[in-house]
Structures are given as C-alpha cells and as structure tokens.
Amino acid sequence: MKIKLRDQVREYKEGTSVYEIAASISEGLARMAICGKVDGKLADLNLKLDHDCEVQIITSKDPEAKMVMRHTTAHVLAQAVMSIYPNAKLSIGPATDDGFYYDFEFKTPINNDDLAKIEAEMKKIIKANFPITREVVTRQEALERAKKENQPYKIELIDAIDKNETVTIYHQGDFEDVCRGPHLRSTGMIKAFKLTKLAGAYWRGDEKNKMLTRIYGVVFDKASEMEEYFKMLEEAEKRDHRKLGKELDLFFLSDYAPGMPFFMPKGQTIINTLIDFWREEHKKAGYVEITTPIALNRKLWEMSGHWDHYKKNMYTFKVESDTFAVKPMNCPGGMLFYKERIHSYKEFPLRVAELGKVHRHEASGTLHGLFRVRCFTQDDAHIFMTPDQIESEIANIIHLVDRVYSVFGLEYHLELSTMPAKHIGTIKEWEHAETCLKNALKHIGKDYVINEGDGAFYGPKIDIHIKDAIGRTWQCGTIQLDMQLPKRFGLEYVDKDGSRKEPIMLHRVIFGSVERFFGIITEHFAGAFPLWLAPVQAIVMNVSEKSEEYAKKVAKKLEDAGIKTELDTRGEKIGYKIRSAQMQKIPYMFIVGEKEADEGTVSIRKRGNVELGGLQLKDVIKQMKDEIDKKVR
C-alpha cells in the first residue's frame, strides 16, 4: 500500500520512522510491514523521513519482501560465520532469484559439516531476535571501521563509493556490516531457512581475482513453502535428462568424446521425429534448405570476424599450407551460398534454412549433459530481405515459433538483448538495429523485457525463452539482426530501379540446438513423450505362450499401420512385462491372451494405468493415428 506522508500523516513530527507510522495506521499491517519503498527505491522502515516523501509499505505479500528477507538472511549468515570464524573476511551477500548467498574468505577451507555448524549458529541468532538498526556514516568513517576490522574486501567496496556519499551500516547484536539495505526489522522475523551448498566464486565475478567461498541458502515465509521448494528440486532431479537418457536408452556420453553426445536408436528416433516436424513447418513457412561444409578455410573466419573473437573456441587443423576451422556456426557458409549468384529484390524475403552441425570448444567445466555440449545441430536459417520487410518477417518468425512451441505445450516470453561490451560495428549501426527490432516487437504487439548488454557481438537479438512443465525457463529460439556479415561479405541485391544494394540479414533458430531442445523436452515430459514423439509408441505382449502367435500378428498389423511397435514375447509373467513397459514409459501397451485371440480383439493399457478391454484393433489404430496427427500431449 502507498502512503503519501504529506497528505495522510501530516500530524507526525518530521523524522518519525516510517515503521512507527505504518504501525499506527494498522496494527495488523505493522506486523506484516517489513520495509518500505521511498520514491521508488527500497528503503528500511527505520529510516527517518520528512513529510514530503511518498512511501510504499511493503508487506510480506509483496514480491520485494522476499528479496528483503533473503538479503537479511545473508547477513545473519555473515554474523554466524564471523562468530564461529573471527578471522574470516567478508565480501558481499546479495539476494538471488531463489535464495541468497554470501562470499567469504576463510583461512582454512570449510566443508559440509561446518555448514551445519553455521546453520545452528544462525538459528541462535534468529532466536535471540536481535533488533536490526541502520546507521548512516560518512564514507571516511566507514572506511576507518573496515580498516580497524581488517576487512580488505569491505575496504575495496567502500573505496569505490563516491567521496561525498554517505554509507549505511546495519547492526544486529554485536555484528555490523556495510550494506545498502533494506533489511528486516529484527533477526527473529526469519522463519524458515536452510543453507544449501558450498561453492567457489571469484571476487567480483572476475576469474583473474581470488576465489572466495560462497555459501548458498534459501529462506521462506513458512516451513511449508520450504518443503515445497525441496520437493520441486526432487522433481527436477527425477526429470534430469542425463538420468532419463540412461534409463530410457536415449543417448550417452563417452570419455573418448567429452561434450559430444552419442544418440542411441530411441534417442535418434525422437531427434528424427523432431526434425521431420521441423522440416514440415519450415516448408509451409516458405523456407528452402541447404547444407554447407563442416570445415572451412581460416580466411573465411577472418572475413566473418569469428577468428578475432572466438578462435580459441574453434577446432582448427592444417591442410597442406592452409589452416581450416571446423565451423562453430553456419553463417559464413550461408553467406557464400548467397554470394554464389546475383539476387533480385523479387526473391525476398529469401529464407534459407540449414540444420548445421557445429563444434565449439567449450571450457571443460561448463559441459552439462545435452544442455552444454561441444558439438550440436543448430536449426539455423538466414533470411535476406529489404529494410522494409524487417517487421513483417520478424512477425513471420514469431508466428512460426508460436506454432512449433505450442505443439509441445510450451509457453514463452520474449527478451530483447542489446549491445554487449565486446562488439563489432559502430554505435550508430547498433542503435539502428536495436530500433528495428523494437519496432518489430511493437508491430507484433508482444510484451518483452530488455536484457541489457546481452546481444551477440555482431548485432542485437530477440531471445525466446520457453517455460517447462515445472516452471523453469530456457532460452531456445533467437532472432538476430546482423548488420555486419552482409557488409563484410559484400552481399548485394538488385533493387527495383536496377541499382545494387546491401540486403538486411536475420539469423534465427527455433529449437536453438536440436540436441539441447531434446534434453529440455525430455525433462519437460519427464521422459513420458507424447505419442507422436515416443520412440516406441506401442508394445504388444502376450499373456502366455499360447497367445504368442496372435501377439505377433497384432504387432505386425500395428507396424504395417506405421506405428512404432515393439513385441515382448519373453517367457515372463504379464505383470513383469507390464512393469518393464511402464518403466520404459511406452504410451500404449497391447496385452493379448487367449481371450483376445479367440475374439480377435485387443486389450490396451495406456501409460497412466488406463485399462480398456475387448477393443477392435483397427479402432485403436485409428485412434492412435488421430492422436499422432493432432499431436496432442
């Protein structure tokens, strides 16, 4: 709720704390109010204000409240660490999207047992319910205190503050820490927290700096919320595509090729189905498809700018007296395709797709299942057009994205990534490109958020972030406006008036990496792929040897109908076969015994324990075909 001090609380004396004001307005509110927003900025309620401020009281229900709670808990962590390890050095302790952390430098490394000790100490601090108070001091004063306490990282932080600025220091018990705030009013307001992990992190995020020890934690309003959080983590663990990939025989990784996945028959079947679907949609959307070579001469990479920017991540090799590089992206090959002949404006927009296998030497520590690999297939396309086609073409791409993602039941949101620190081209070119993308987004009427400085080195981009079944988001698609490559490669087209002009080029992907997308949907569906994607759509199993011949007949008919079918005639009990099919997450189980053989019917059991008996095989096939065509989940 917002209070305008000037209007509503005139009777208060200048300098009354906002908390006191909030408390007097409503006692219930006072219990909930944990901090305030002053002139749009978060501030502590202990802050004394003058009557002209507009104050927003943040209750525990507001999104900002979570950040304040996390932040305060980080400071309780710091207090606990300092009381157990008086020689530890403090750095910073911010709130994050799902919790908080604090970076320390310890004399001797700590381990998970120490974490439990720290947690116990934090509980003591919370129980003691120390009031948290805020003190404003001069920069000089703060610096002297940090020096006295022998806190080098704090000294560095305060030193960076402008000379005339004041510094706020928060006190709780005998602990004090420089911080912008705001914090909770007392340590006792923290209800449910847990320290989750220990990790190394560079001071100020720079790998040239010293590595500090980072302690992570989570904090919630209620114990039940914390339980839910850990349940979600458990669920995510169950869905881990690395685990499912093994259990369902989808793919594997070998020490002989780190970061380069091997796809097994079932995984390959899913990839093929994804690609078939992709081709179908792209054909409908007016794309043509090409293939460019996997390795190209270094000179081409010098021309494209990749050599300067990314040569350390490229796999290179010598051939006679020339150096070649395995392609880390498909664009330069696409440029050569364009340059192969003269183009007219009449061909535009010219949509050239390529399922290009690219290799990038990613740092060893970054590899992760199918999510971060050294070799993957981009579902790339380069689109050449005139400047006035940009908006409508971006709309076309978003429309295609819509179609493709909706089939998987994936929602998405858009982000606009702007000029990064490392970039080529002039500021003017960047401004122009960013304006083009913004206009296109405006034209489509879709909401988007801006991701400052996250663009590609050659141009700004619209990133498409999908949301999976358990609420995690993944950046998959991206649309990038490239004003560099057409110039560097001297691309031209003949315009209406016969003059030669430089075309506009968009790069775009929908899946991003086919392999990574496969990993994401594996987790999204928890391995229970919808019928159209399932590598085995039906399994036929006989109850006993007496029905083996009939089971074979049924399987043959399913296969003839184009259904991916397996046959299980092992000499096992039917319960055993069902269990194994269930664990393989096969959508349709055909269970046939003497009864079905006599009647010429089938019994099916759908994944999810739906049992149906006495069905005609042709009806079931028709039903399955309809389900596949509709691609419903």
Add this chain to the structure above:
RNA sequence: GCUGGUGUAGCUUAGUUGGUAAAGCACGUGAUUCGUAAUCACGGGACCAAGGGUUCGAAUCCCUUCACCAGCUCCA
C-alpha cells in the same frame, strides 16, 4: 579454464583402522505358461578411471592425468 567433490561389474551401490573384491537390478541357462507394476533356481561378468609412488602388502595413503558432479567464469 578456476574452486571443491566424486570415479568399484552394463546400471545403482556396499567395502570397517591398508591384508589382493560384495549385493540388488540387468544379462545367460533351466524350470514355470502365468490376465494388468517384479516366478523360482543356477550361472557368467570388475586388473576397483588411467599412469606413477609409499609399503612385505593398496580399491583404501600420496602425486599426475582424464572424465563426471556442484558452483564460478564463459556461452558467437
């Protein structure tokens, strides 16, 4: 790449203070012919990630390398 951790049969794991490997699942064989999430018995399978060292003796202790895991940095 950096910090920390891990590496034992195809998979998941046990292995006490150093005394040269154990189980379940899977696999093979035999018996069983069974009606909706595990039939029984027997059997094969591991130079304990690789290389080096300490020791009478190493899966176990030390070093190097590789891979994986968590995080950091990075991600055209």
